[in-house]
Amino acid sequence: MDSTPAYILIVEDEPKLAALLGDYLKAAGHETAWIANGLDVIPAIRAREPDLVLLDLMLPGRDGLDICRELRSFSELPVIMMTARVEEIDRLLGLELGADDYICKPYSPREVVARCKAVLRRNRRSPPPERHALHIDENSWRATYHGIELDLTPVEFRLLRTLSAAPGRVFSRESLLDGLYDDHRVVTDRTVDSHIKNLRRKLEQIAPEAPLIRSIYGVGYKFELS
Known part of the structure; x- marks a missing residue:
């Protein structure tokens, strides 16, 4: 079990895939919540900010890039983008919208858990730096x-x-x-x-x-x- 449990928001419109990710993340000691519609993401984050967001690119209501753009206007919480659209990888790699990592579909749930652990560890061990220098x-x-x-x-x-x-x-x-x-x-x-x-x-x-x-x-x- 992960020694640093977190609250992870899964934003995915495929119920079976979201449930599978949730099971693996819970087995690693994390708390999860699931949202299927892009329009519900920002209100949910404002109501209770998670430690990390797993954000699918293609969503009903509102796409992941647009969600990430608004999210970065008020929060620096870690975001891992999930996409099956290979043509978007360059944009995600550039992190122009502030994503911390990306995962291409299809993927292994174990890989997702490992990526979450790495991003959470990086953010927890690297708090906002002092700017006195x-x-x-x-x-x-x-x-x-x-x-x-x-x-x-x-x-x-x-x-x-x-x-x-x-x-x-x-x-x-x-x-x-x-x-x-x-x-x-x-x-x-x-x-x-x-x-x-x-x-x-x-x-x-x-x-x-x-x-x-x-x-x-x-x-x-x-x-x-x-």
Whole structure:
């Protein structure tokens, strides 16, 4: 039995599959609840926030991506997306909507339990990091790291502000590009890479032993506070 039981919300419109997942999760020591209609998910979470949501992509009433988008507007609770739509994997891998992991159908219930355990352990052992080392003042467009002011360009400031606002979340290059320039000029993915390189260099000049921006091969970047 898992030594860290949790309350897990299963959002799945196939009753047999939901029941099977529930049985395996309960056997691992967790408490579960089941919702079949996408329209009921947000109200249920607001009524009692679970420790983790298993969220199917294709649901009646409202799809999983839309649910995840609204959920991230008010909560950072862990979400594992479940999908049979292979074409959506790139979007899920990019975690543009804030999902913590994804599982492709068909899957083994044991794999789902293992993924839940890993995500729960990661979130419980990594509470929201203290932000005293990095401070961003949006009013004055100034950023300091370990008390030292960073000499950032407007684009570098926007990148750092976006990444640091969601530690651990992976941002695709495309999503980062959307917020780089006020004039919405057309730029390439490599533009992001170049700015990230310069931003890393400035951060590492202050604390070379604690890199903050990590590359996720084939996807994009994420921010990690040490």
